[in-house]
Amino acid sequence: MENFIQVVVNGTLISGLYALIAVGLTLIFGVMRVINFAHGEFMMLGGYTTYWLFVLLRLDPLLSLLISMVVLAGLGLIVQRCLINPVLGASSLNQILLTFGLAIILQNVAMILWTSDYVSVQTWYSTHSLRVGFVRISVAKLGIFFMAIILMMLLGIILKKTETGKVLRAVSQDPQTAQLMGIDINRAYMIAFAIGTGLAGLAGAATSTVMSIFPTVGVEFIMKAFAIVVFGGLGSVAGACLASFILGVTESLVGTYVPGGGGWAEAVSFTVLILVLIFRPKGIFSS
Amino acid sequence: MPLLQVKDVYMKFGGVMAIAGVSFDIHEGEILALIGPNGSGKTTMFNLICGVFSPYSGHILFRDCQITGLKPYQICRKGIGRTFQIAKPFPKMTVLENVMVGSIYGKKNSYPLKKAREMAMSVIHSMGMEQKWDTPVTELTLPYKKRLELCKAIATEPHMLLLDEVMGGLNPSEVEEMIKLLKRIQSNGVTLLFVEHLMRAVMGLAERMVVLNHGAKIAEGSPVEVVEDLQVIEAYLGKENQFVKG
Amino acid sequence: MKSIYVLVVTLAVGLMCCLPIFLGPHSLHIVILTLISLIVATSWNILLLTHQISLGHAGFFGVGAYTCGALCEKFMPIVPLDILVGGIIAALFAVILGVICCRMTVWAIAIVTLAFAEVLKVLVIMVPSIADGAEGIRVPPIFGGVGYEKIACFYLVLFVSLLSLTCAYAIRKSKLYYAFAAVHDDEEAAGMLGVNPLKFKIIAFSVSAFMTGVAGGIFAHYISFIDPYTVFGLHISLDAQIMPLVGGLYTILGPVIGSFVLTSAGEVFRIYFGSGYLIAYGCILVAFVLFLPEGIVGWAQRLARR
Numbered sequence: 001m002e003n004f005i006q007v008v009v010n011g012t013l014i015s016g017l018y019a020l021i022a023v024g025l026t027l028i029f030g031v032m033r034v035i036n037f038a039h040g041e042f043m044m045l046g047g048y049t050t051y052w053l054f055v056l057l058r059l060d061p062l063l064s065l066l067i068s069m070v071v072l073a074g075l076g077l078i079v080q081r082c083l084i085n086p087v088l089g090a091s092s093l094n095q096i097l098l099t100f101g102l103a104i105i106l107q108n109v110a111m112i113l114w115t116s117d118y119v120s121v122q123t124w125y126s127t128h129s130l131r132v133g134f135v136r137i138s139v140a141k142l143g144i145f146f147m148a149i150i151l152m153m154l155l156g157i158i159l160k161k162t163e164t165g166k167v168l169r170a171v172s173q174d175p176q177t178a179q180l181m182g183i184d185i186n187r188a189y190m191i192a193f194a195i196g197t198g199l200a201g202l203a204g205a206a207t208s209t210v211m212s213i214f215p216t217v218g219v220e221f222i223m224k225a226f227a228i229v230v231f232g233g234l235g236s237v238a239g240a241c242l243a244s245f246i247l248g249v250t251e252s253l254v255g256t257y258v259p260g261g262g263g264w265a266e267a268v269s270f271t272v273l274i275l276v277l278i279f280r281p282k283g284i285f286s287s
Numbered sequence: 288m289p290l291l292q293v294k295d296v297y298m299k300f301g302g303v304m305a306i307a308g309v310s311f312d313i314h315e316g317e318i319l320a321l322i323g324p325n326g327s328g329k330t331t332m333f334n335l336i337c338g339v340f341s342p343y344s345g346h347i348l349f350r351d352c353q354i355t356g357l358k359p360y361q362i363c364r365k366g367i368g369r370t371f372q373i374a375k376p377f378p379k380m381t382v383l384e385n386v387m388v389g390s391i392y393g394k395k396n397s398y399p400l401k402k403a404r405e406m407a408m409s410v411i412h413s414m415g416m417e418q419k420w421d422t423p424v425t426e427l428t429l430p431y432k433k434r435l436e437l438c439k440a441i442a443t444e445p446h447m448l449l450l451d452e453v454m455g456g457l458n459p460s461e462v463e464e465m466i467k468l469l470k471r472i473q474s475n476g477v478t479l480l481f482v483e484h485l486m487r488a489v490m491g492l493a494e495r496m497v498v499l500n501h502g503a504k505i506a507e508g509s510p511v512e513v514v515e516d517l518q519v520i521e522a523y524l525g526k527e528n529q530f531v532k533g
Numbered sequence: 534m535k536s537i538y539v540l541v542v543t544l545a546v547g548l549m550c551c552l553p554i555f556l557g558p559h560s561l562h563i564v565i566l567t568l569i570s571l572i573v574a575t576s577w578n579i580l581l582l583t584h585q586i587s588l589g590h591a592g593f594f595g596v597g598a599y600t601c602g603a604l605c606e607k608f609m610p611i612v613p614l615d616i617l618v619g620g621i622i623a624a625l626f627a628v629i630l631g632v633i634c635c636r637m638t639v640w641a642i643a644i645v646t647l648a649f650a651e652v653l654k655v656l657v658i659m660v661p662s663i664a665d666g667a668e669g670i671r672v673p674p675i676f677g678g679v680g681y682e683k684i685a686c687f688y689l690v691l692f693v694s695l696l697s698l699t700c701a702y703a704i705r706k707s708k709l710y711y712a713f714a715a716v717h718d719d720e721e722a723a724g725m726l727g728v729n730p731l732k733f734k735i736i737a738f739s740v741s742a743f744m745t746g747v748a749g750g751i752f753a754h755y756i757s758f759i760d761p762y763t764v765f766g767l768h769i770s771l772d773a774q775i776m777p778l779v780g781g782l783y784t785i786l787g788p789v790i791g792s793f794v795l796t797s798a799g800e801v802f803r804i805y806f807g808s809g810y811l812i813a814y815g816c817i818l819v820a821f822v823l824f825l826p827e828g829i830v831g832w833a834q835r836l837a838r839r
Contacts, residue, residue, distance in 0.1 A: 035640050035643070035644065037588070037643075037647075083819065083823070086823055087822060087823065090822075090826065092586075092639050092640060093581075093584075093586055093639070093782075094822045094826055096586055096588070096639070096640070096643045097586075097774060097775075097778060097818060097822050098818075098819055098822040098823070100588055100643075100771075100774075100818070101775075101815045101816075101818030101819040101822065102815065102819060103815075104767065104771055104811060104812075104814065104815035104818070105812055105815035105816060105819065107767075107811075108809055108811040108812040108815065109809075109812055111808070111809070112808070112809045112812070219651060219767070220651075223647075223648050223651055223652075226644045226648065227648075230641075230644075263655060263656055263658070263659025263660040264656075264659075264660065266652065266655040266656070266659060267652050267655070267656060269648075270648045270649070270651075270652040273644070273645065273648055274633055274645065277633065277637060277641055277645060278633055337725060338724075339721070339724075358724065358729070359721070359724035359725055360723075360724045360725075360726075360727050360728055360729045360730075363724070363725055363726060363727040364727050368725070369725045371722065371725075375719050375721070375722040376718075376722075377714060377715050377717075377718035377719060377722070377723075378718055379714055379717065379718055379783075380711075380714055380715075380718070384711065384714070387711055388711045388712070388714075388715040388723065388726050388728065389726040389727070391708050391711050391712075392708075392711070392712060392715075392726055392727035392728045393726055393727040394727065397708065400707070400708055403708075439722075439726055440725070440726075442726075443726055443727055
């Protein structure tokens with residue numbers, strides 16, 4: 001029983017990280033109707049940014065989190081302008097191949113620059129843990145979890161209340177009408193993409209303190225993000241959070257209690273993805 | 288025995304009743320017009336007959352055979368052809384290839400390729416598109432796109448053809464030609480059910496009419512009878528709309 | 534006009550048959566790998582005919598390879614029967630995946646196929662009881678590993694790749710093409726003309742997976758050692774789509790031209806960039822999508838029309 005609670009707590013804490021990645025992905029798809037297959041690579045780059053700031057400048061991840069987010073949002077802007085925008089009117093085939101190609105490029109650039117070694121940022125809070133009763137809670141993971149919750153709430157407020165948020169929602173519901181109403185649709189695309197990649201960068205930065213960063217780390221995480229987005233419902237921040245929670249806990253349980261362990265946990269997100277798509281094949285990703 | 292029987296069909300989208308208890312028959316060889324104001328459920332009715340949607344309740348019988356719940360391709364093979372309101376040609380193919388899809392797969396036993404090609408060619412001829420047979424469909428003008436829709440549907444050798452606004456966007460002389468074409472199709476033994484906004488075309492073609500409003504049938508009869516029907520006039524003029532039954 | 538095509542094809546095939554005389558072992562090795570990826574690329578292109586985009590052909594490739602490996606390990610090597618079995622099992626996976634995918638949008642299919650290949654890879658790595666885990670397994674060579682092994686392999690691969698091209702050509706000239714093209718362009722309209730979209734999408738999926746599985750099996754025997762990173766790797770899926778794209782999507786010649794152009798380019802990149810040649814591949818993919826989405830064949834056709 002004690003073990004069980006510990007496992008559930010671990011799964012819950014990790015789900016905050018998943019939500020950060022998934023929400024960026026769903027936001028970009030909602031507004032631009034493009035699935036960014038390179039989304040995981042933006043996360044990976046965010047992780048390396050934090051890592052190198054730590055190694056070279058001894059910058060605490062708490063600070064470099066924000067720097068990573070801004071850097072990745074900027075990179076996202078450039079990518080959106082130069083690569084994604086030109087194919088927005090093209091067939092979905094071109095869009096898929098483009099973002100997939102971008103993912104391959106980023107992965108291999110990282111491989112060359114930083115080798116395929118696993119790296120991580122070691123601070124006092126990455127190894128320190130609290131004891132609540134019999135449950136041990138990693139300080140860093142707890143911090144990430146609360147940061148994710150705050151950010152999700154913030155994003156929810158931005159989307160609901162602010163002018164920009166209204167613009168984004170209008171564009172995601174009906175880009176043509178939004179354009180007719182005088183909304184600068186390109187600006188909306190840029191904002192959505194920048195927020196999305198910024199969140200991915202932040203997630204990568206957070207990952208580097210509690211797990212490892214390596215060039216193909218994004219592939220692992222984007223699978224989970226796909227499952228979450230599909231499961232939680234498109235464009236729904238709350239849905240993504242709930243789906244992240246369920247996925248995180250399920251993975252944690254499978255990893256602990258199923259013989260053969262960690263391998264099967266990796267298959268959880270795929271199973272979720274398939275199951276949801278079987279029962280709601282057109283539901284989420286239909287445009 | 289009617290060719291097609293629609294029996295007390297209901298259709299719901301979410302909580303909205305799009306079709307509420309509509310029944311009508313179509314007899315072999317006739318031309319029936321389905322009319323009604325925008326949003327009255329005409330295209331939904333088409334989609335129900337073609338199997339795009341399954342009715343919430345009620346039955347649709349074609350030649351005394353249940354077709355409710357069948358998939359569109361199965362219904363097509365039973366002998367119901369259909370054109371779309373907004374022409375849906377296959378953009379990567381030429382006119383001939385477009386029509387051949389229908390002539391190959393439209394029947395229970397598919398034709399061999401060579402026969403299907405001849406058959407498609409003869410359909411293209413009969414619709415007066417022989418100069419265009421090798422044109423990529425993206426280069427066709429609107430009247431030809433509408434005709435191509437007809438060609439594709441006819442290539443499946445249907446007993447009955449559902450036409451969704453084939454006149455939309457055509458100029459008066461093109462409308463005349465289209466009316467002639469449709470009459471020729473009917474004289475070949477094809478039953479026609481069509482949705483049309485253009486009243487001139489409806490009056491010129493239809494032998495009988497069914498009028499829908501708010502998803503319910505409000506009138507049925509010959510064009511002259513229907514036009515004099517008070518309810519129809521109200522529905523079209525929008526006056527006291529809320530009192531119209533349905 | 535037709536006789537010119539026949540002549541060109543015959544000449545090209547004849548030339549290919551003579552290649553072992555001119556080429557050294559290394560070059561022959563490259564040509565064999567090129568032909569294997571040509572098979573995968575051709576099969577990917579067939580799937581594309583129905584507007585289904587797979588980002589996970591490595592999954593089918595790996596299934597074919599591992600089936601061969603497992604069969605040879607558990608029983609005695611029964612080449613080429615095990616290669617066929619590998620293809621069939623890959624096709625079975627594809628039928629299941631096809632049934633799941635056939636109602637989905639193209640985005641969802643891309644995601645599911647990508648996830649499919651990744652999950653197979655992770656499972657093989659992490660669950661050693663499946664197939665010796667990350668260690669990989671040995672697969673006996675097809676022709677007993679004697680001196681002429683490589684040349685014999687070359688002719689086998691050449692034969693199979695010609696078969697796959699013939700298959701693609703046969704589809705283009707058959708009724709299937711009309712159904713595939715109709716489903717590709719508009720499923721609803723296709724249904725109204727009597728085409729069952731789901732059926733043809735699943736057919737395309739399984740044909741494509743069968744060919745890729747066979748390619749995987751041949752690869753396993755030829756390399757004689759497989760591990761999950763090699764046969765389930767993203768680079769296989771990448772090859773499968775970049776070659777048709779560079780050569781010309783939807784064309785039969787496209788994957789042929791694409792595979793030879795890219796492998797030659799890849800060799801050059803490998804000399805200059807070492808292991809980073811995949812960056813160049815990614816850049817080519819992005820560049821072609823942005824600037825020449827119709828590929829080399831489409832570009833040549835456009836020039837010819839002028």
